[in-house]
Amino acid sequence: MRLAALFSGGKDSTYSILLAERMGHEVAVLLTFLPKSIDSYLFHYPNLHITPLQAEAMGKKQLLIPVEGRDEEKVLDMALADVAGMVDGLVTGAIASRYQRDRMAKAAEKHGLKLLTPLWGVEPSQLLRRVLENGFKMMVVAVAAAGLGEEWLGRMLDDQAVAELSRLKEKYGVHPAGEGGEMETLVLDCPLFSKKLEPRRVEKVWRNNYGYLIVHEAVLVGKS
Structure with a gap:
């Protein structure tokens, strides 16, 4: 199938694209929604201005779609109407959120x-290990959960981080993959990229019990 992909620049949407292509599908266009604030209930927020560099690294067409107001489902519906003649299906990185999956399925139908959710139902810690095994380099760019403090902002997700997230799940009920908004990531490198993303200037923003990392400047560099 020719697919459109919901693409946020994070690990889940990027890994779902990789899996879809390994299944033999063609991801023809990336749909990146641009909410006005981190309070979006359907879409990723941090560092969406960096996603065109990732799209370039993948050699894929990207549509940047502003989200005005609170009617995010209407914006999704209009975007799918625009691409319906170009593709046969939609791939998303949903893992366990029935709220998001049901709304995506309704809009796609x-x-x-057809809706493709290759990450659906995968145990979160196992999913993170699979992503790492596939050569993904990911940086934490937002946190909003007990146990995830400011020190996590800018941290690379590696085996040690995955082990810590598993312990936080046992202690606080944190979803290790951040499906509930506990954590957002930015993919710096993966098998889909012809070049890797290198942040050059970043800023941490911390507000009481949550925070995010703004990547003010980044470039694509060759893989060594």
Whole structure:
């Protein structure tokens, strides 16, 4: 199938694209929604201005879609209407959120698109290990959960971080993959990229019990 992919620049959406292509599908276009604030209930927020560099590294067409107001489902519906004639389906990085999956499925079905969710139901810690085994380099760019403090901002997700997230799940109920918004990531490198993303200037923003990392400047560099 020719697919459109919901793409946020994070690990889940990027890994779902990799899996879809390994299944033999063609991801023809990336749909990146641009909410006005971190309070979005359907879409990723941090560092979406960096995603065109990632799209370039993947050699893929990208549509940047502003989200005005609170009617995010309407914006999703309009975006799928625009691409329905170009693709046969939609791939997303949903893992366990039935709220998000049900709304994506409803919107896709309305426009005659099949929904592909290759990460659905995978145990979170196992998913993180699979992503790492596939050569992903990911940086934490937002946290909002007990046990995830300011020190996590800018941290690379590696085996040690995955082990710590598993312990936080036992202690606080944190979803290790951040499905509930506990954590957001930015993919710096993966098998889909012809070049890797290198942040050059970043800023931490911390507000009481949550925070995010703004990547003010980044470039694509060759893989050594």
